[in-house]
Amino acid sequence: MAFTKVTGKVVSAEVRPGGEVLARRGAMLAYTGQVRFSPVGAGPGGGYGGGMAGALGRAMAGEAVAMMVAQGSGTVHYGYHGHHVTVVDLDGGSTLTVEADRLLAHDAHLSSSVVFLGQQGGLRGAVRGAVTGQGLFTTQLSGRGSVALLSHGGTFPLQVGGGHQIVVDPQAFVASVGDLRVDVAANVSWRDAVGRGSGEAVQLKVSGQGTVYVQASEEKL
Amino acid sequence: MNWRLQGSKVLVVDLNGDAVRAASGSMVAYEGDIAFKSAGTGGGGGLRAALMQRVAGESLNLMECRGRGTLHLAVSAMDVVLVELAGEELRAESEQLLALSEGLRTEVVFAGLQGATSGQGLFTTKVTGHGPLALLSAGGPPIALRVTPQAPLVVDPQAFIASRGRLSQTFVTDVSWRNLAGEGSGEAFSLRFEGDGVVYVQPEERG
Known part of the structure; x- marks a missing residue:
């Protein structure tokens, strides 16, 4: 069950028993049918949020964007603060990595987990999160289903693979899908120290195989 | 060097050992x-331009991007307009300049004292030469308005992006007793263009 684009900023989803949708709390714009919305507890028994570890991660990280689940049967329209929405379909074989505050909605049967960047890339990962302002934790989604992402001004996909890497401005980085490695590259020179830098001091180097979604803006949400 | 748009908000430039100057932080x-x-003051202007910018608080902050590869540039999800200059003159609001090709020279020019009160900068950036450049438009795609000697054009300074061609620019003040009485039209200052050329206007007014 996928999200249907209504406009560039609104998506609709069909909710049915067994096909619940998780969304950012407050992102529901309208719905028809018999649909109930309930907050998703991140605690034990919550079931959706990656269990105890996820809850702990979230609590520690400030990766705390409250989610709600839509259950029942009907159609729900989602949108958030007039931001553009990008729909990404996961085929079950790849993992999507996104900041929690850029996640609008996803199929509830996708498994989500909060990943500590320091776990992946060691100290370097932790530094990356701290330096880029991306936070030390990101959300990973995997399984077969659909994800709706938020961006300022819309996204464009860039393919990574075949040995070449792509460099992305940390503020413009929205999400990545596939088997990708993200490193922070600090290109800081003395010019930056005296305020005469190019404004591109910190960059994210993406290598591996997959797709990076980049927004046409340096603004965070 | 190949310039093209990806969607309406992203400028893509293929570099082949050459360089492009772009707004700082726009990659x-x-x-x-x-x-x-x-690239500091924008280059080409020399010390005098640097001094003028310092005095005026002019915010033309450019970086030079040099190498081989494909570059994606965008600022705050604003729409991008590609303009090809063939020797004529373009005057742009400097914060609306996204990128300039190597063949173009920039110079800071005094726009008149009225600039300070109208919300348009005290100084504008003059671009001359041959080659492509990219402008930014806030609030959606810009409109290009033709100016002929028979038909002068008046625009809101806060919506002004750039003018191109042989144009002379004057400020029009429309302060009457109505403004004092609080019944003004809200358009106290206007920019008037006379001559032969094109003026680009954005749908959103700069705050």
Whole structure:
């Protein structure tokens, strides 16, 4: 069950028993049918949020964007603060990595987990999160289903693979899908120290195989 | 060097060992081997331009992007307009300049004292030469308005992006007793263009 684009900023989803949708709390714009919305507890028994570890991660990280689940049967329209929405379909074989505050909605049967960047890339990962302002934790989604992402001004996909890497401005980085490695590259020179830098001091180097979604803006949400 | 748009908000430039000057911080992504360094005042203007910018608080902050690869540029999800200059003169609001090709020279020019009160900068950036450049438009795609000697054009300074061609620019003040009585039209200052050329206007007014 996928999200249907209504406009560039609104998506609709069909909710049915067994096909619940998780969304950012407050992102529901309208719905028809018999649909109930309930907050998703991140605690034990919550079931959706990656269990105890996820809850702990979230609590520690400030990766705390409250989610709600839509259950029942009907159609729900989602949108958030007039931001553009990008729909990404996961085929079950790849993992999507996104900041929690850029996640609008996803199929509830996708498994989500909060990943500590320091776990992946060691100290370097932790530094990356701290330096880029991306936070030390990101959300990973995997399984077969659909994800709706938020961006300022819309996204464009860039393919990574075949040995070449792509460099992305940390503020413009929205999400990545596939088997990708993200490193922070600090290109800081003395010019930056005296305020005469190019404004591109910190960059994210993406290598591996997959797709990076980049927004046409340096603004965070 | 190949310039093209991806969607309406992203400028894509293929670099082949050559360089492009772009607004500082406007790179959103690139492929290949590209180095970024500050181009300061925009180059070409020399010490006098540097001084004028310091005095005026002019905010033309450019970086030079040089190397081989594909460069993606965008600012705050604003629409991008590609303009090809063939020797004529373009005057732009400097914060609306996204990128300039190597063949173009920039110079800071005094726009008149009225600039300070109208919300348009005290100084504008004059671009001359041959080659492509990219402008930014806030609030959606810009409109290009033709100016002929028979039909002068008046625009809101806060919506003004750039003018191109042989144009003379004057400020029009429309302060009457109505403004004092609080019943003004809200358009106290206007920019008037006379001559032969094109004026680009954005749908959103700068705050």
